Structures are given as C-alpha cells and as structure tokens.
Amino acid sequence: MAVILPFSPKPLPGDPPPSLPALREACANCQLRELCLPLGLAEADLDRLEGLVGGRRKVARGQALFQSGDSFRGLYAVRSGFFKTVVASEGGRAQVTGFQMAGELLGLDGIGGDRHACDAIALEDSQVCEIAYADLERITHDLPPLAHQFHRILSREIVRDQGVMLMLGRMSAEERVAAFLLNLSQRLQARGYAAQALRLRMTREEIGSYLGLSLETVSRTFSKLQDEGLLRVQQRELKLLDLAALRQRVEACG
Amino acid sequence: MAVILPFSPKPLPGDPPPSLPALREACANCQLRELCLPLGLAEADLDRLEGLVGGRRKVARGQALFQSGDSFRGLYAVRSGFFKTVVASEGGRAQVTGFQMAGELLGLDGIGGDRHACDAIALEDSQVCEIAYADLERITHDLPPLAHQFHRILSREIVRDQGVMLMLGRMSAEERVAAFLLNLSQRLQARGYAAQALRLRMTREEIGSYLGLSLETVSRTFSKLQDEGLLRVQQRELKLLDLAALRQRVEACG
DNA sequence: CGGAGGATTGACCCGTTTCAACTACCGTGG
C-alpha cells in the first residue's frame, strides 16, 4: 500500500543546525515526497505540513517503535528501514499482520482505543517521522483535502486487511508465497527498485507467521518455485525470474 | 464492533408524513441511539446530525446493498437486519470478511478507492440508514469531536480485521468456531439480547467462508461442541450452555 | 405433499505441520 500523507522529518540532533529554510524544505526534499504528498494539495500549504511532523526517531534493528498496550500518541511514517507489526492473543499466540517499508504508515491501530493494539518492530535499523495525533486532527480540520486523504489511507488499510484475510482463508501455501512475493516486488518497484531482485528483510518464520504457514513450508515452497524456474533463492536474496508465471499461480484462485 | 456514529433514519415512503418535529426526533428515538450517538457530543448538535442522514433504504434478503466495483457514495448503518460482506479475488474465489448487525457500519472500504471493494449482501430483510460521504466530510469538519469519533471507527475496523487475521492464521477449527460464537454472543448481548441463545442468520457455508473452513468442518465442530456439552445446536438455533468453557477453548491459544 | 436447499455424518485423501537432523552463514573474539 502506498501511503499518501504529508510527512517529512525534522533534522536529528546530529544533523546540521535547523536553519529555518532547511526546515521549510524538509518535506520538499524528502525522498518520500511522491509517496507522502497528498494529491491536489497546494504547494503553498507545504509549510503547514512542515509543522506537522514532530520529529524524526531512530529505531534500532530488533527494537520496538511501539508495543501493544502503549498509550497512543501519534502516527509514524517509515522514512527508512523496515518494520513488522505483530498482534498477540491473550494465550500468547502471535501473528505478523504486516510488513512496512519506506513511506508506509504505522500506528493507525492506536486511534480507536487510545492504545496500540500491536507491536511495531524494526527489522533493520530504521528511521520514522513522528506526527502527534492532536496535530494531525488540527491540520486535517484546517485543510479538508487532507482530511479526505487521511480517510482514504485508513480505508485502504481496511481493504488491504481484507485481502490478507482472503489469502489466509482461501489460498494454498504456494499461492500465499507467490502473492507475498509479488506484493513485495510491486511495493519495491513503486519505490524505484527493481521488481525482480529483492532482499528479504525478514526471516522465514516471520514470513510464515504473516502467511499463516510454518517456516518449513515457506522454505519448501521457495525451493519448489526455484525448482520450477520461477525464482532463484539464495538465503534472503531473491530473484523473481518469471513474474507472469508467479501471477498466474496466484490468480488461479478458483 | 460496536459502531458509534450519529446515524438515524428519515421516515420511509410508507411512514407517517415527515412533520418537522418527527424528523427532528428521528435520531433521538432511534433504537440504535446508544450505539450511534457519539460520546461527548452535545445534545444541541442533534439537529445537525439529523440532516446528515440522507435516507433509509430497504434491502431484501439476498439482495446487495452494494457490490464490489460500485462507485462509492457513502456509508450505511444497519438499522435492522443482518448483512455479510464478501470479497472476491480475480480468480473467482470469494471470502466472507464479516457479518454486520444493527448499529454497525458498512461501506468503509469504499472511501479509499472511490469504489467499493466488497459486496454487502443482506442475510435477511434489512434496513439501513444512508449517509452521503460528502455530508459526512462537511459535518466532521464542523464538529471536530465527530471527526475524532469517525477516525476511531475506522481504526477499530482495522484492529478488528487484525483479530480476524490472527484467527485465520493461527487457530484450529474448534478455536475459530468458538471465537466466532463468542463474538456473536457478545455483540448480541450489547444489543440487549440474551448472550446464550442466538439464531444464526447465515448458512454453515457462510460461517465456513468467514472462518476459512469448509462447511462440513463447521457442522462437525458444532456437533463436537454439542457432544461435549458446551452448546446445543438445532439447525440455526443455538444455545451456548457454557460460555466460560467456550472462552477457554479460544484462549488456549498458546 | 413434494421438492430444493441446508445440514449432518462417514470415509478417504492430501496438504501442511511437526519433529528431527543437517547445513549454511554471519558475527565475534581469540
């Protein structure tokens, strides 16, 4: 899911002094600009957006950006790095509900209950832009198109989740893995990376958790698709050799 | 998920003539009042809310309130009756993603893409209150607490979906069925019905689709739980004889 | 009263899980 929200970072403590012009251009220079800038928002509103972003925050690999039960403060846009979100049941069972890459949003789950409903864990050293929810409410009030954009983001997340449900409920292991890889590929492509070559940021176990499969089944399915010439696996380095064929595997869903 | 939104119906064509006072009190008299009225909204704002609801609409059993691909016009609050939402993949595979009862919202999936991403089918003759999205945007702008409330609703839907994912990814057939029944029971109870006795509005096949199981497995699981004394099944009439034990089945998720 | 759709139950089969052994890789410290 490509996130469309006006997020941009303020300089980190170590960065050059935040001269006003620099701040002013933070969003404009942000690599995530196309991903973050809402459609149809006037350039003149950019400075309003600058004020929205409370700060940048680093999250080391393995660390939690927030955890289930943490009181909700605001949203986070991934600026660099890679995250997973994990929900846990009372019984201690856990499931990965999503992977987030640059430009995608974290924390939407927290609005409803004033505390977060899942853990957000960095899978590599990452940076996020933070935005206090109170600020977001204020600016969406002042800029109605932004409110609309925000509703769209929330709605798209709901639609995305429904797609995951369909996958978990109806697809075979091979179809799930193929769908997962195609989704990753497509999101990477949207960020300017090659669609065929990708480095997995997560373990087989995390993939399996997301797909509702055991880590062994994920591994076996990779091997099988490799044997059939659809891709090449080398640890976490993947080459998707036949995107069309992968697509067929998924669409053969009837 | 209890929906908290200010929806109320205008009279149907067959209803007594819509005198202004009647309209004025439509929301106030609505049976869904506690479910729909946003927390902390001033009574004085009630008349604003009245104007929000574009109309009531009847949907006969088996008919679609909207279908995937329909252009998005607005949201619907179930006033009476029962719905299912179904997402379909290109390959023709379909999955029930949820069941909606009185007071719950339909159509949130449409905001993101300007067209609906699922079908909403009435499982019995139903009525919904319709609200045009444009009106909703206007009123949430004028009443910030309402905007907040709306965000909460969207966020809760995301959290709900994550719960379903966990169920589909990690739970056994028995756990899924138990969780499903407890969820139904809880929602019925919130509406003033008994928590133990319920009439299923959907077929075994629809339950199975929602739970990622075959209809036969659903049936077998009902029988098994009945044999163990946890419930009594008679076609679509259910008695939950031991809620605590059912809860244990679900929570034994580790 | 009869038919059709829904529900139940049984038998069998298959995909996935589980358990287990083994291998590859990476970072660390000697």
Next chain:
DNA sequence: CCACGGTAGTTGAAACGGGTCAATCCTCCG
C-alpha cells in the same frame, strides 16, 4: 585471519487436521 558458536535455513519422514466427495436427513415453503 581463522575458529567457533549461534542463528537461520533446508530437507526428510511421519502424523494429523481439515478438505473433498458422497450419501442421507431435515425442514421449510410453495
């Protein structure tokens, strides 16, 4: 620089849960 240990990944064999197919029953409604 290499040896080592731990983590991640692969692969095999066996067990099992749930799916599929099929027969039967129920019951609601025309």
